[in-house]
Amino acid sequence: MSAQEQVRPGQVLPVDIDEVSPVELGPGVHVRSLPGMPGIRTWVIDLAPGAEWPDLDVHEGYGEAYYVVSGRIIEGDRTHGPGTYVAFGPETAHRPRTETGARAFGFNYDVTT
DSSP states (O other), X not given: OOTTOBOOTTOOOOOOGGXXXXXXXXXXXXXXXXXXXXXXXXXXXXXXXXXXXXXXXXXXXXXXXXXXXXXXXXETTEEEOTTOEEEEOSSEEEOOBOSSOEEEEEEEESOOO
């Protein structure tokens, strides 16, 4: 599966997340790119215990959101546990980290692919 793959009109595309090859962005930070729709990049992030996003994640002209599936993600002084949906508008920045390990599904909006 290509990171650029999009779901075509009329297509149903089931994906076994753990069968998608992860890309390591930094120590303990793994991203799996999933098929998306036009204007939406979809991904799964796995953070090992003690991991932190390698750089400040800046969203200048588009938004991003993620849903915490397991573990706890720390953003500044706030902790987001399972079942939490976190949305970032354009002109925001963040650097997620975790002490427990975590998995989240995420979406970037208005991305040109």
